[in-house]
Amino acid sequence: MLIENMAMAFHAIRANKLRSFLTMLGIIIGIGSVIAIVSIGDTMRTMFTDLYKDIGITQAYVSYGYWNDDWRQSDYFTLDELELIREAFGDEIAYIDSNASVSTEVHAGRMSMNFQFQGITERYMDVQPVNVIYGRYLNEGDLLGRRKNVVMSAESAEMLYGTENAVGRTFRTTIYGYTDEYTVIGVYKKEMSPFQRLMMGGSSDTGEAYIPETILTWPNDTFYYCHVFAADSADMTDFMNRLKAYIAKIKDRNPQDYYSNTAVEEMGSVDSVMGALSAAVGGIAAISLVVGGIGIMNIMLVSVTERTREIGIRKALGARTRDVLIQFLTESAILSACGGVIGVTLAVTLVTVLGMALSLSVVIRPAVIVLAVSFSAVVGLFFGIYPASKAAKADPIDALRYE
Amino acid sequence: MFDQWRKKENEDSVLRPECEDLIRLDNLVKIYDTGAVQVTGLDHINLTVRRGEFVAIMGHSGSGKSTLMNIMGCLDRPTEGHYFLDGIDTAELSSDALSAVRNRKIGFVFQSFNLISRTSALKNVELPMTYARIPRQKRADRAMELLELVGLKERAEHMPNELSGGQRQRVAIARALANQPPLILADEPTGNLDTAASVEIMEMFSEIHKLGSTVVVVTHEENIAAFTDRIVRFSDGRIVSDEKNPNPAEGSGRIHAGKLYAPREESEREEEEGC
Ligand SMILES: Nc1ncnc2c1ncn2[C@@H]1O[C@H](COP(=O)(O)OP(=O)(O)OP(=O)(O)O)[C@@H](O)[C@H]1O
Ligand SMILES: [Mg+2]
Numbered sequence: 299m300l301i302e303n304m305a306m307a308f309h310a311i312r313a314n315k316l317r318s319f320l321t322m323l324g325i326i327i328g329i330g331s332v333i334a335i336v337s338i339g340d341t342m343r344t345m346f347t348d349l350y351k352d353i354g355i356t357q358a359y360v361s362y363g364y365w366n367d368d369w370r371q372s373d374y375f376t377l378d379e380l381e382l383i384r385e386a387f388g389d390e391i392a393y394i395d396s397n398a399s400v401s402t403e404v405h406a407g408r409m410s411m412n413f414q415f416q417g418i419t420e421r422y423m424d425v426q427p428v429n430v431i432y433g434r435y436l437n438e439g440d441l442l443g444r445r446k447n448v449v450m451s452a453e454s455a456e457m458l459y460g461t462e463n464a465v466g467r468t469f470r471t472t473i474y475g476y477t478d479e480y481t482v483i484g485v486y487k488k489e490m491s492p493f494q495r496l497m498m499g500g501s502s503d504t505g506e507a508y509i510p511e512t513i514l515t516w517p518n519d520t521f522y523y524c525h526v527f528a529a530d531s532a533d534m535t536d537f538m539n540r541l542k543a544y545i546a547k548i549k550d551r552n553p554q555d556y557y558s559n560t561a562v563e564e565m566g567s568v569d570s571v572m573g574a575l576s577a578a579v580g581g582i583a584a585i586s587l588v589v590g591g592i593g594i595m596n597i598m599l600v601s602v603t604e605r606t607r608e609i610g611i612r613k614a615l616g617a618r619t620r621d622v623l624i625q626f627l628t629e630s631a632i633l634s635a636c637g638g639v640i641g642v643t644l645a646v647t648l649v650t651v652l653g654m655a656l657s658l659s660v661v662i663r664p665a666v667i668v669l670a671v672s673f674s675a676v677v678g679l680f681f682g683i684y685p686a687s688k689a690a691k692a693d694p695i696d697a698l699r700y701e
Numbered sequence: 702m703f704d705q706w707r708k709k710e711n712e713d714s715v716l717r718p719e720c721e722d723l724i725r726l727d728n729l730v731k732i733y734d735t736g737a738v739q740v741t742g743l744d745h746i747n748l749t750v751r752r753g754e755f756v757a758i759m760g761h762s763g764s765g766k767s768t769l770m771n772i773m774g775c776l777d778r779p780t781e782g783h784y785f786l787d788g789i790d791t792a793e794l795s796s797d798a799l800s801a802v803r804n805r806k807i808g809f810v811f812q813s814f815n816l817i818s819r820t821s822a823l824k825n826v827e828l829p830m831t832y833a834r835i836p837r838q839k840r841a842d843r844a845m846e847l848l849e850l851v852g853l854k855e856r857a858e859h860m861p862n863e864l865s866g867g868q869r870q871r872v873a874i875a876r877a878l879a880n881q882p883p884l885i886l887a888d889e890p891t892g893n894l895d896t897a898a899s900v901e902i903m904e905m906f907s908e909i910h911k912l913g914s915t916v917v918v919v920t921h922e923e924n925i926a927a928f929t930d931r932i933v934r935f936s937d938g939r940i941v942s943d944e945k946n947p948n949p950a951e952g953s954g955r956i957h958a959g960k961l962y963a964p965r966e967e968s969e970r971e972e973e974e975g976c
Contacts, residue, residue, distance in 0.1 A: 611815045616804020616832035618797040695777040
């Protein structure tokens, strides 16, 4: 009987294709937007996880809180203090630096372009491995000697010199008001997805290079941030608390005076932004599902009236109240579920095409699709109750006489 | 083959009795209350139709023939009086029980055919069997057989609007026979048909009747009534005459409905109390 009912439902839906489609629109939009936003959310989340894994999930910054107004000169960090911290935490700290970076214009021959110089120590390779394709990475000598050597990204080298093998080439630039000549001692390549590039803010016309941090901390070796990579991401909160406590101790401050920011926390904020977005779209989807459901109820009422005679015939031939009820409930559930399927198809297509355009791998959970289609069927079922019971209660003789 | 369905039918207590008097109308009154005026459709009707009779109901327009047919078909309820169908007092039945009675005991043939539109002839014939919960394959086989017997096997997949009036009425007859009901009710079955098609339809009823079915036909035309063996005449909601037709018109013998309707064996009948 269920199969008959389903066949009848498809029959009725096909008999009025345009009307059925228009009726489904609300459901299509509702389900479609739910699927789209959930997929986009899932995709973004996976991407951010990858991204943070790449830039270092254990990465953290500490500085003296901007909210304090009794700022002292001694609140700046020094290289010696970084060394102290490293020694105090031993293996727990994978890397520590001054988070120095500078953006400036460089000149090589007749070529000029903007560069972003990141001040690092030779150990940065441990936490952010790159593929050095020409020359070498920065070493301890570069750091201690404050040598004007840089390791440049292959793309930047290509742009600046027209060749990736730029080892030995030089350029002039002005850092902190001092114009000097710098030498490229190595060229690296880093694999990144376009999305990562986008998120890293590395627009393609700005060059990137690593520079000894000691050049950027010069002359007095004080700086505002302490930038660390913990060795283990397992308990960042505890690590950060102890780190702040230690810093407060050596600085003769209170631990709560320190501001800190970890990659994990930032990820959390991405999640909460996505959560808020999902809630907003979810709300819109819920409204459109209710509107869609009312649309289905409306068209089912029209359909019941149009088919009064058919209902009369069915009753005359032996259909019970229940038979007619189930027939129309099935029809409205299937009508709505079809809308759900179309909505899912549209959303999946849209998200996939979008993903392809941005060359991202899209995350679409089958469970979400199954849930969405089932939910649309439930919407149809719910809004079909009134029209179906109206049809089922029809008196056979009145229904047969209906013109 | 048909025995199995009969067994199923017997399971349902409401449907069990099998009485000699298939129809018994007891002081039946039907009043239509249209608010402003009350129209008397039937005025104290007493009528008994025995199993196996072929009855014509005649009378001028508005005399209450359709009203009577609707009540006999359990589509409508009388205002007063009792209607016993096969010994069952239909007044006591719920609307779902009446659906079951219509499904198993009555086959309808209407003047306006009343086939379900945009639904194939085959599916239309299957419909009463669907509601009798007969398995799909059996249903389809039997529907095809019935269509073959009314000469429409090739039209099985046609929609009603692709068939002529006479063909539609033949589909309706096939559908009426689907569950082998003891009673066939036809309200002006030839009203929308030309003479040739009308005769063909009446020959079918004649065949069905010969095989043991009880057939009640409403008609305006004497030559249609001539096929029956009893003619009841109505006027203003009352029976004005009720006479035997000693020489019912014979079918031309073109239609062999032998397989259409398996007659019930005398031995199978159980005498029920209250019949
Ligand atoms: N639903 C209804 N509401 C009010 N009055 C009705 C209704 N149905 C029938 N009647 C009235 O009952 C009377 C009998 O009607 P019925 O339809 O039984 O006549 P009939 O003999 O079938 O006529 P015809 O030969 O024209 O079909 C008529 O006066 C009619 O107006
Ligand atoms: Mg009539």
